[in-house]
């Protein structure tokens with residue numbers, strides 16, 4: 001049925017791709033050919049739309065996952081298809097989610113907390129529940145009866161009705177950032193209605209080999225097949241993208257490690273017996289790509305349940321400095337997406353040390369060049385920013401790249417300074433063919449002239465160039 005629904009007749013008897021399929025294909029393209037992003041992010045976040053068999057299979061995978069330390073101060077315990085995170089804070093332990101029920105708490109949570117040293121000096125000081133489904137809050141009442149009424153259990157207000165474990169409600173109708181402290185750890189939560197009305201995602205600080213990072217906790221993923229919930233989820237994922245950017249988050253946490261790939265990361269950590277090169281830390285750029293894929297899966301679902309939906313496709317872009325750049329004679333970068341070059345868009349180059357900047361437009365090949373209009377020195381860092389662009393069909397997402405200036409204009413012999421030999425070489429090169437981006441063309445205007453010789457003579461020290 002889906003296969004035929006996916007094809008829409010257009011005049012002339014040809015078939016246009018449906019909105020649903022356009023979004024699914026974009027989700028795949030946005031993987032940029034990365035195998036993990038394809039096998040986990042794309043295939044699992046989109047399975048609700050295009051792979052019910054995979055979804056059914058995943059739901060049966062209930063084997064326990066041994067308690068695994070994933071950061072200096074975070075452990076996972078539970079099952080392949082759902083689990084909980086244990087956070088160790090200065091004041092004690094806090095939980096993200098509570099497993100399915102009393103039996104799980106007794107069999108997994110309590111032994112895990114005991115092995116980590118829970119006691120009067122290190123009590124349970126809080127719990128945050130990503131959303132009010134039983135596989136996340138089913139153990140909450142048991143924890144209350146075991147560890148006392150004193151510790152706060154946070155839950156989105158949209159899911160709080162009828163809960164007997166006295167949750168403290170996080171306002172899930174507030175779509176902005178909300179901060180609270182979970183037993184000593186500052187969290188920023190982001191209402192993500194869709195999976196449930198009260199689903200709350202979060203930015204969670206963690207320490208990895210002593211260094212603090214921020215991760216995006218995805219609060220809920222499977223979306224009810226109706227327009228309102230699907231729209232809510234789509235909007236939530238778009239806000240998650242912004243949050244990942246605003247907080248410079250570098251990876252995901254998900255109570256369903258079978259969806260975001262956490263299970264794979266843990267298998268990797270356990271096989272190696274080490275958390276060096278922690279697989280959870282993928283970097284901000286790859287996380288943004290991850291969330292852009294999730295967004296495309298969400299847009300595909302909206303299109304599937306709403307035949308009138310017309311949402312633009314999100315396209316991940318990347319920007320890279322072009323050959324011989326950044327250098328004093330050439331500042332140029334190329335912007336592209338998996339759809340091709342990003343043409344006729346502004347790129348702004350700025351110099352870290354001086355704050356100077358220059359803006360250029362990309363040509364048909366996606367190349368933007370400022371030549372030597374931007375004055376840079378050898379140890380400057382140059383940042384190239386494509387701020388993004390959009391129309392009714394596409395959103396080309398922003399991209400950014402920084403690089404150190406590698407070569408010095410005028411320093412033809414690359415000995416690290418400008419001296420008489422360099423000036424002589426430039427004089428000899430006037431009017432002759434030369435390699436693009438060469439130090440000979442100090443002003444980057446594409447030819448070697450007397451003005452390059454003059455500019456370089458000014459950069460040459462008195463001792464070096466005294467005649």
Ligand SMILES: [Zn+2]
Nearest residue numbers: 131133195220
């Ligand atoms: Zn759920």
